[in-house]
Amino acid sequence: MNTSTATTPHLFQGTTYVASDKGLYTAADKKGENQLISTATIQVLAIKELWVDDGTHKDSYVLEISCPDWDEEVKIMEIPVEKYKQAYPILRKNFPGIFFTDANATAVEAYLTDTFNKSRAHMERRIDVEPSGWMEINGVISYWKGSGEHCASMDIPAVATMRYNEIFQSGLRFLSVGKNQWQVCLLWLYVHLGYILYWIRRASAVSMFVLYVKGRTGSLKTSVVRELSNVFDHDRGHATTRMTSTRASIATVLSNLRDTCICVDDYSNSNMRDSRSSEDNAEFVIRSVGDGILPEKMNIRDFSKAVRKTVRSAVVMTGEEKLSLGASSMLRVIEIPIDEHTFSGEALRIFQEDSEILRCYFALFVQYLTEHGHEITAAYGQLQNDYRESYARLYRDKRYIDAAVLLRIAKDVLSGFSAFCGVTLPENLWQQFDDSIRIGVTHNSQEARCQKPELRFLIALVEVVDMSQNSKVADSEDCYVGNEDNFIGFREAGNDLLWVRWDCAFNLVHAYYQRIGEPWMSKEATIKEQLLHLGLSKGKLKGEGSTGNEYLIRAKKGKRQRMLVLRMNAVQKYMEEQEL
Structure with a gap:
């Protein structure tokens, strides 16, 4: 049973509560008694602006909470402005001991609202900045050390x-x-x-x-x-x-x-x-x-x-x-x-x-x-x-x-x-x-x-194609189909296109630079992306009837593997331009 008093000297009161120096009580019931809700006293000291960018800040209220059980210790808590209406459950979660288990939520919320309104006139405004660096606040640009x-x-020394x-x-x-x-x-x-x-x-x-x-x-x-x-x-x-x-x-x-x-x-x-x-x-x-x-x-x-x-x-x-x-x-x-x-x-x-x-x-x-x-x-x-x-x-x-x-x-x-x-x-x-x-x-x-990774890739590939048993290219797709283990790809007659299996092409290029003692560390995705963006290969860019970039094209016959399709006329022109 909550302690009650009928003679509580009040500091201020609302229709549902009485706040005194002894604590927070419900308003008097029919018997003239006030039920104790909390022994804590709460004040809203300040509104704190936490600046995160020019023109952008997150505001919170700074609450001061005191309780007889804390041996005169005063505790500070910040509550975001937009959550102040839910201050009671937040306070109860953080300081469960200051409220009785059957505390009247309506009375507490009314008290917190009136506490805010009472504090508004003398409420301090505090400014803090989250990141370090320059920030414009109220028209003044300053360099801040930041918080957190x-x-x-961190400290920025003053210089004479x-x-x-x-x-x-x-x-x-x-x-x-x-x-x-x-x-x-x-x-x-x-x-x-x-x-x-x-x-x-x-x-x-x-x-x-x-x-x-x-x-x-x-x-x-x-x-x-x-x-x-x-x-x-x-x-x-x-x-x-x-x-x-x-x-x-x-x-x-x-x-x-x-x-x-x-x-x-x-x-x-x-x-x-x-x-x-x-x-x-x-x-x-x-x-x-x-x-x-x-x-x-x-x-x-x-x-x-x-x-x-x-x-x-x-x-x-x-x-x-x-x-x-x-x-x-x-x-x-x-x-x-x-x-x-x-x-x-x-x-x-x-x-x-x-x-x-x-x-x-x-x-x-x-x-x-x-x-x-x-x-x-x-x-x-x-x-x-x-x-x-x-x-x-x-x-x-x-x-x-x-x-x-x-x-x-x-x-x-x-x-x-x-x-x-x-x-x-x-x-x-x-x-x-x-x-x-x-x-x-x-x-x-x-x-x-x-x-340029795409240029180095093309230089090496052109150099090695058809130069050894493991880099042979078929003269047509029909010749390639059924003999895929003997070729890395095929030429498409009439269109000046070179179809090559990507893994074969990439491995040949890697081996080429390894053989001549030069590093080759470019990402596969980088090469494919650049070839497509430069118009040197066939494929689809995101938004061209495709949900994403498509760098390889599926062959029409045989195992129908996805292959790199190079536009050899464009490749030749690009390589000549890069030599200028």
Whole structure:
């Protein structure tokens, strides 16, 4: 039986309840008695805005709960605004001891509603930001450290005005780690892009690219990149994310750490156990960075409801081996090849022993962007047009032109930053930055032309067809049917089509490159996709009477296997064009 009183001194009351300093009671019954519902006192202290993106925040009420049984301890709980009407069952679930088992739900809900209305006049408004990075709140753009576990050890140091020159000069000495050569200059510009990207995207949609630092074990690639990665986090264990981590953990890092540099370490495609994981995760990282978003399922009961989280950072991948990814992904990557002589361990040690150097440098860069970021936004459109026109004379692929433009703008911003700090840099250093963009992007552009997987596939296949007993092609389908074990395919007379069994063609190409000592690691799906998209093979693209892409066609006779059907006239023309 609940304790009752007929003389409860009330603090405030409603039609169904009386709230006193002794607890919450029902309104007096016919006998004039009040039944005790709860010994707790509840106040709504604040409304909390948790910002997840510009213009987007999730609101919750912050409740303060006190109870005599807690020895004067006060507990805090947050309830989403849209769930406040269901506050009673939520409170009962989290604090079952504060309500009697037969508590009057109607009275409690009325009390909670009146408590909210009573608190509204003096309710505090609190602001928090979920991801780290830039966020516009109430018209003011600031760089936030973020909330949650991923930001618990993060701190953005304050920098004194009188130290601007010293901090800038100390940070810039990082170039000595790479002996001021093009590799470290390109890396330096790219890392700054991570902080600049927000301001550029306020002006225009931008397709970001990923940097891939490739070098053998002992070349210091990861040691160098990790000093530039997630610099505001004191826990340097958070500086790198493994390429073989789960997709979910990589997605969490990409979406929660914005407007900074992120290192994804140890890409590998030679170890069979890690190869598939590395390749799939590398594709995921590259596409997420390039698109600027990643899909995240909200509700496992309804996968159609997906919220797209922003990805906005400079991401540097490291590894020992050549990337073997889809052609579209490769165009979103700038590779920096290094060897054991590229970086200086002695110069690096200075930054490893004092992480405050780069923390203060990039905190100062954030301060500069806070004051001058709007100028970057305003100037971006014209700069983009001017630089794109210039780089279009050097590069054919739009992705490489765009990458060069972004790096060139990063150089301009760095120039403004140096002036902001009262530092005049020598002209030869600015020229070195220009040269690093040209050398780096040119290297990748030439590599892409040489390494186009579909071109290498066709070169090898044309070279080996009909050159040995296991690569013979029948002159017609009729000749092929019934003798399929003796041929890898057939020529279709009159249509200039070459039909080949896919597994035979792929294995022959693999053996060809193995024989001449060149790597062949391209995915089968990548080859088939490119051949179809370029019109070099027959098939169906999604939407052309097909629910998905159909890269192979079923033969009309014999075993009716699905085969690759090459348009040889188009193949010949394509190969001639690539030689130009």
